[in-house]
Amino acid sequence: MAQASSAVTFEGLKSQLASRKYAPVYLLHGEEGYYIDELLSMFENIIPEADRDFNLYTFYAPETGPDTIMDACRRYPMMSDYQVVIVKEAQAIRADQLNRFHLYASQPTMSTILVISCRGAQAKAKDLIKQINTHGGVVFESQKVTDRNAGPIISGFIKQKGLNIETKGLAMLRDYVGTDLSRLYNEIDKLTVALAPGSTITPEVIERHIGMSKDYNNFELVNALALKDFNRAFRIVDYFRRNPKNNPVVVTIGTIWNYFSNLLLVTYCRDRSESALCAEIGIRRSWLPDDYKQGMRNYNAWKLIEILHEIRVADCRSKGVGSRMDSYDILNDLVFHILTAPGKI
Missing domain, CATH: 3.40.50.300 (P-loop containing nucleotide triphosphate hydrolases)
Incomplete structure (x- = not known):
């Protein structure tokens, strides 16, 4: 032995x-x-x-x-x-x-x-x-998978299966599956059967074989918020409202929280090099994603603090704490607060 x-x-x-x-x-x-x-x-x-x-x-x-x-x-x-x-x-x-x-x-x-x-x-x-x-x-x-290390786990498993994945596709899978490993492995197995060895998993592939929309998902919502694209942000929220089964509000709010809390971290990071900013938010790469670059231009520290407060309030309300509002109305209000935050605290 x-x-x-x-x-x-x-x-x-x-x-x-x-x-x-x-x-x-x-x-x-x-x-x-x-x-x-x-x-x-x-x-x-x-x-x-x-x-x-x-x-x-x-x-x-x-x-x-x-x-x-x-x-x-x-x-x-x-x-x-x-x-x-x-x-x-x-x-x-x-x-x-x-x-x-x-x-x-x-x-x-x-x-x-x-x-x-x-x-x-x-x-x-x-x-x-x-x-x-x-x-x-x-x-x-057996360590618990977190939102921070889910990305490397997903990409690592995909490589073991002989496939590649685009950055947007990786973000879509991470948001769609979360930290549920059983579901993750099942979804990737579907792609392994459908694709030839060496293929690249694109947003279109995910939409076709898994059923997640490439244009209306948490990744795209965060991108719209980063760009302050009002029309696209509210279109995505409306799509979520009409497709609640695949777009639970609690997951969306969690995704928005992760983005804006990370954005606050990079805002206060003393080392402004992109590799240092990536390390600050646990991203294993040397260049900062465009969503963060756009967010740093559109949201100052005061706005971010106000936004994080609104996200926490929305999270409580979406779980029935102090509110009986429809969860998608809560999400809609949250998106409005984010896009119009004055940053005067």
Whole structure:
């Protein structure tokens, strides 16, 4: 059994499993459940379906004590190189109970692959983690996808699929899918089937195969606000009102907030080089997108502060706090406030 590093990425761990390079003990923990679910499925598939009655064991930590599970780990596989023991819902037991697995992790059976899953939470088991790292195991932390790192994750997955994507297409996918990784991977899989290897994902491709309008979306709304294009901004809001299923107001307001809060950051950034401005807002490139350049011309710091206040008010109202207005009326009012903000506070 090959030794693995103590911490790997999701793609790195997938590659190791696909190459049949197994570690004796794995701890999967963290907030992002999608990665953990995918990895658990891969661990289950290590054992052929015909042999699973004998060599695949699945335990639920709240129902089975650590000693019983460790005894199962010390058995030998039947007519197979490995047995796989999976412990699910380990986040639901006390830290001292989870930590007991360090006794096994310090002397693992090399023909057993033990997988401990803490889905949706970080494992608070220092002794277990130390023994896993010391004895050739793998600790994988599944970190939550945020609005800031969603873009690099999307573009990275697209490259792995042998495709390219335009900047506007990337922004459209990020706004449309958000941080829902399951939905993201499903949508990109659709494009992988529809496009030839090496193809570029354009806004037109997204509109045709995913159903998101290339002209009426959150990316275009932000662009209209950056340019102070009144007519286009209100046309987009009207389109959203007529197509509410694909354009929830709460997502749109979140997108507008991200743009204007980032715009305030670049406004106050001391280093005015484009690479520094990009770094300030977490963009991995050396040139600042045109939307930010336009926004810096049209909105000063006082206007931005006023706009951020209005966005927060609109966000609360859209969620039913202190208002019974239609959510698209709230969005319409917000767009008006943004475009006419006097910046006198």
